[in-house]
Amino acid sequence: MTRPKPSRSPGDSAADAPAEVATGVPPSEEEPSRPTLLVVDDEEAILEAVSLTLASEGRVLVARNGREALELLETEDVALILTDQRMPGMNGVELLERARQIRPQAIGILLTGYTDIDALADAINRVQVYGYVQKPWELNDLRLTVRRALEAYELARENRELTRRLEEAIAQLRQENVLLRREAGKRYCFDRVLGQAPSMQELFDLLEKVADTHATVLLTGETGTGKDLVARSIHYQGPRRSAPFVAQNCGALPEGLLESELFGHRRGAFTSAVEDKRGLFEVAHGGTIFLDEIGETTPGMQVRLLRVLEGGEFRPLGSSEVRRVDVRVIATTNRDLREAVEGGRFRRDLFYRLNVVHIHLPPLRERCEDIPMLTEHFLRASNERLGKEVEGITRAAMDLLLAYTWPGNVRELANEIERAVALAGSSRRIDEAMLSDHLRSSVTVRAPREVDGGEIETWSLSLALEGLQRRMIQSALAAAGSKSGAAQKLGIPRQSLQKMIKRLGIE
Ligand SMILES: Nc1ncnc2c1ncn2[C@@H]1O[C@H](COP(=O)(O)OP(=O)(O)OP(=O)(O)O)[C@@H](O)[C@H]1O
Ligand SMILES: [Mg+2]
Incomplete structure (x- = not known):
């Protein structure tokens, strides 16, 4: 059997010997789970005896004095330090005190020949050693004390590990919480306007702010993108909600009739004016007037509109009396009004008056991720209207809806779903065959689109x-x-x- 040898002791005959004691215990690389014990004593015989006794408890390193021990502690992951108290140079308590700086987790045990327990107890308190073993010791007692100390070390290590994992888990939960809050912060509607696409999130934020004001709003967007719906939402979510919302399509009537609708007339103002009539601006007093397709108005009409927008003033047809109203204006156009201004077809001053807040509604093909939720919404509405119980739509049919370009936007989708529900008969789900020929033939050449990075199933x-x-x-x-x-x-x-x-x- 090889004698335990102190390590790194220059000038010593055993200076070249490895720090590890070859006590029949395999080296640490092969058994990384075995704890490393450091035994420090200036007496060779004791080092040898202790090393042999503790070989069964772990990988044993030895040092002949405090300095050597500290050097070893720098490089070795020592779990337990068993040190003689009385050594030349540095005593055991001093060593443990300094060892704490290098390996704060390592457990210290003092070997002592002294009977002066009080002085030692004081020292022990100072460095918070695990305990002490009095010389001469019973080998079994020593082994037992070390075993218990190692168990304590292991428990403390596990405790640290658990704490670390707990802290990690808490950090992760915090992170998830932030994400969830962000997700929860995502809105799916503003009033009855639905959508989850990023462009719709921005729209909802804007609508929220605008609804609170009395500002004139110009809504643009292709047909069926929800201009009407948005205009109503702005009114009903805003401070004027208890006053009237009146709508007039400016493209639907010839100039004279439109003028009479908007501003009213006096009896006899024209042949069919058999009695006085209040105009919509008066009806909307305190509320909102919705001027649909304002781009279709004639130059004369534009002048009158400008006047109301500037000062709230107008004159009913056939009347010399100027009326004053407080009306919020929300206007829409499918046309490019800026281009109409450049082409001299629309008054620049009126355009600026209308364009105080400009809200553009994106076409459905640019926000495909909204198609599933809108489909569900219209499915429910159609079921109710038609007294049906269609529960869903097949994946293949949904793929078609996602692939189609929807020139009629949300209105077209609503109609498509209503039609499919009507055709569903006793089927519980809308399938491809229930979709219109036009839709099916338009999308056969297109690849299905993906929703939110391919998460089609989640819809x-x-x-x-x-x-x-x-x-x-x-x-x-x-x-x-x-x-x-x-x-x-x-x-x-x-x-x-x-x-x-x-x-x-x-x-
Ligand atoms: N984001 C949306 N969420 C729910 N329903 C919507 C949405 N957008 C539009 N719709 C519905 O689609 C249909 C068409 O919308 P709306 O009449 O507001 O479109 P529009 O832009 O005014 O069209 P047009 O230019 O042809 O007048 C309506 O039934 C409306 O309720
Ligand atoms: Mg409309």
């Missing part, structure tokens, strides 16, 4: 649940070999299973 909860039901029923049937067995497995009555099998079209 419909009911569809996802159906998929789950189908898979569970199929595997229960396969496992049980009979319907009653499968029903039992699934914990539902046989008749319910029978119904579900029929509804889900399971073979």
